[in-house]
Amino acid sequence: MNLPENRFKRALRENKQQIGLWCSLPGSYAAEIVAPSGFDWLLFDTEHSPGDVLTVLPQLQAVAAYEVSAIVRPASNDAVLIKRYLDIGAQTLLIPYVQNREEAEAAVSAMRYPPTGIRGVSGLTRATRFGRIASYAKRAEEELCLLVQLETQAALSELEAIAAVDGVDGVFIGPADLAASLGHPGEPGHPEVVAAVEDAICRLSALGKPAGILTPDAAFAARCIELGTTFTAVGIDAGLLARGTEALAAKFRQS
Incomplete structure (x- = not known):
């Protein structure tokens, strides 16, 4: 059995724009609803x-049956959590709150x-198709993709060093925590935050490193794509559900 191809990783390498949806609803039913969207x-x-x-x-x-790539964000930059998500078959991980080169290297x-890392070895996982991919341990790295999330002013000051780490495939800018770090909690649209995000995207583009962002603001998403993001999340499932149901209820309450 062959090692599954990571289409998302291939697209990043080919500089193809990848539009994404953030999924915070934990149910598989909701995931399957949005998978073919x-x-x-x-x-x-x-x-x-x-x-x-x-x-x-x-x-x-x-979502495995659909033409959509799955990315998982662990709760933290923790080797045990990373190992567990890789073992259940996640090929692309987004690691939150990476502050410097050393933390990026730890994620890699x-x-x-071993010998280039510390991931524990098990031959009977979903990732190995329960032992059916004989070459998995030797070839897994080819199809695994690591994205790191920069979400503070301190992290942005280390952007070039983090992006240069071998094994970091892309850098995601987190506007919400960045806003708080810059003294504007709850205001990702504050001019200072927007300027910092745009500057980070431009710096990553200059380095040739794939850049990512999450914003439900369509105009700002288009602006980020123009500046150079190659993996751009444009909505959140819970937000779409909340705002959509509010709008529907309001429409009929006004009639």
Whole structure:
């Protein structure tokens, strides 16, 4: 059995724009509903949602039949969590709150088997198709993709050093935490925050490193794409559900 190709990783290398949806609802049913909607990637979040390894597994299973790439965000830059998500078949991880080169290197190490990393080895995981991919331990790194999230002023000051780490495939800018770090909590649209995000995207573009962002603001999403983001999340499932149902209820209450 062959090692599954990571379409998302290939697209980043080819500089193809990938439009994504953030998924904070932990159910596999919701994941399957949005899987065929036309997005290039779905992010299954476990940092700011009730999700965990046991909820992500059925989400991965639910979307496997569709032409959409699955990305998982662990709750933290933790080698044990990273190992568990890789073992259940996640090929692309977004690691939150990476502050410097050393933390980026730790994430890379957790993604790789020895002798170049520290990932624990098991031959009977979903990732290995339960032992059916004989070359998995030797070739896994080819199809694994590591994205790191920069979300503070301190992290942005280390952007070039983080982006240069071997094994970091892309850098995601987190506007919400960055806003708080810059003294504007709850205001990702503040001019200072917008300027910092745009500057980070431009710096990553100059380095030739794929840049990513999450923004439900369509105009700002278009601006980020113009500046050079190549993986751009344009909505959040819970937000779409909340705002959509509010709008529907309001429409009929006014009639």
